Amino acid sequence: MDNLGIYSLLLLAVITGWILGRLTARGRSSRSRHNRNIFQDYFVGLNYLLNDEPDEAIDTFIKALEINSETIETHLALGALLRRRGKVDKAIKVHQALLARPGLDQSFSDSTRLQLAIDYISAGLLDRAERLLNEVLIEKTDAKWDALRHLITIYQTEKEWERAIDCSKMLLANSAYKREAELRAAAAHYCCEIAEKMLEEGQNNKAKEQIKRAFGFDKSNVRAALILANVEQRQGNFKAAIKQLIKVRTNNPEFVSQILGPLAECYEQLGNMPEYEKLLTNTLHEEPDVSVVLALSELVRKRANDEVAIEFLNDYLTRNPSLTGLVELLRLQIPKADAQVGSNLSLLQEMIDKLLRKKLAYQCNHCGYESKSLYWLCPSCQKWGRIKPLLDVVG
Ligand SMILES: [Zn+2]
Numbered sequence: 001m002d003n004l005g006i007y008s009l010l011l012l013a014v015i016t017g018w019i020l021g022r023l024t025a026r027g028r029s030s031r032s033r034h035n036r037n038i039f040q041d042y043f044v045g046l047n048y049l050l051n052d053e054p055d056e057a058i059d060t061f062i063k064a065l066e067i068n069s070e071t072i073e074t075h076l077a078l079g080a081l082l083r084r085r086g087k088v089d090k091a092i093k094v095h096q097a098l099l100a101r102p103g104l105d106q107s108f109s110d111s112t113r114l115q116l117a118i119d120y121i122s123a124g125l126l127d128r129a130e131r132l133l134n135e136v137l138i139e140k141t142d143a144k145w146d147a148l149r150h151l152i153t154i155y156q157t158e159k160e161w162e163r164a165i166d167c168s169k170m171l172l173a174n175s176a177y178k179r180e181a182e183l184r185a186a187a188a189h190y191c192c193e194i195a196e197k198m199l200e201e202g203q204n205n206k207a208k209e210q211i212k213r214a215f216g217f218d219k220s221n222v223r224a225a226l227i228l229a230n231v232e233q234r235q236g237n238f239k240a241a242i243k244q245l246i247k248v249r250t251n252n253p254e255f256v257s258q259i260l261g262p263l264a265e266c267y268e269q270l271g272n273m274p275e276y277e278k279l280l281t282n283t284l285h286e287e288p289d290v291s292v293v294l295a296l297s298e299l300v301r302k303r304a305n306d307e308v309a310i311e312f313l314n315d316y317l318t319r320n321p322s323l324t325g326l327v328e329l330l331r332l333q334i335p336k337a338d339a340q341v342g343s344n345l346s347l348l349q350e351m352i353d354k355l356l357r358k359k360l361a362y363q364c365n366h367c368g369y370e371s372k373s374l375y376w377l378c379p380s381c382q383k384w385g386r387i388k389p390l391l392d393v394v395g
Contacts, residue, residue: 055085072098072108076115083119092119110136110143117150126154145174152186161190168217181218182383188218189376189384195227204231222252223376223385229262238266249283254388256283257291258374264295273299289391290322297328306332327352362387 079094095116099109113132120129129150136147148171155164168187171177195210208231214224229244245259245266267276280296283289293316301309313329330349334342360370365388367381375387 055087076111079115083122088119088123092116092123095119106141110139110141114143114146114150121150121153126158130154145171161193164190184218185221186384188214188221188224191217192223192227199227199231204235207231220251221385222248222255226258233262233266238269241266253287256287256289257389260291260295277303288320290324293325294328323352323356327356361390363390
């Protein structure tokens with residue numbers, strides 16, 4: 001929340017308190033001394049506010065605001081504000097005090113439980129948060145949907161994938177959330193997490209079942225397609241593996257660099273490298289990715305010779321300059337140059353190699369986080385499937 005937001009909320013607290021104070025003072029003159037103290041607190045709080053000390057102002061207002069049915073919402077808002085400002089301990093105290101109030105209205109009790117659960121999650125007290133959220137679930141009120149979202153966050157953090165899937169299913173059963181792409185993608189990734197564990201244990205068929213489940217949530221999930229291709233390849237179903245890998249190329253062309261290794265292995269097993277070369281040539285027309293160029297150049301070199309590969313690379317790189325492509329061209333040229341030129345070229349190749357090693361290969365298209373390896377869950381914004389390979393352009 002920006003400063004303007006904080007000030008607006010605090011000012012609201014001041015005005016609420018002032019009006020309530022006036023009403024109370026008019027009705028009960030015996031409490032005038034008490035009200036004078038409240039006003040004193042308000043002026044102290046206001047003073048903090050004017051001196052740009054919002055944390056002290058929040059503390060003073062909370063002290064001054066008596067908890068009663070009219071001020072519950074203000075307390076809830078001030079508690080959330082404390083949490084956002086990193087004062088989780090204080091936020092917990094405010095929300096606990098609210099929850100302890102006897103005869104709290106159902107909707108306020110749900111809101112307070114949700115807020116307290118968020119406090120606990122922020123403080124890393126996941127067990128306590130889970131307990132509170134399950135209490136909200138049992139009530140079967142509208143707060144249930146928010147509780148489910150927070151429970152998913154908890155189960156994701158604890159890597160309790162089955163529970164995360166159960167909560168996702170409950171949310172997706174609500175027509176308001178049924179088409180939420182982010183929710184569906186996340187649920188598919190939970191299935192992929194289980195599938196990868198099955199693969200590690202050598203349970204190929206069980207992994208396949210999980211992938212089927214993943215496609216049920218998100219049929220174009222790239223990770224699920226890659227895992228399925230891997231299982232098919234392990235089981236010797238090379239044609240089925242190729243089918244999955246081509247599906248990735250069609251649905252998620254930005255992931256083409258991830259499919260080339262397994263594609264080459266499958267075509268090699270089938271003894272059909274000309275078909276692979278044809279596929280790469282077609283792919284290059286649609287997706288000018290340097291990884292395809294390198295794979296193609298290697299194929300051409302094996303099928304014909306270095307000269308044909310050099311000619312192919314020269315032709316391509318003139319139209320689409322790329323540092324990675326240039327390194328490969330140098331690697332092929334060096335053995336053909338005389339000793340002096342060859343050593344200069346080697347030096348040049350080394351320098352570009354060093355530059356490329358520093359380059360980050362993946363980027364989150366939601367928050368911009370860059371990394372050297374592919375993470376399915378962005379470590380920065382915690383969104384699933386948003387990190388994608390970066391295209392190698394000029395450098
Ligand atoms: Zn991100």
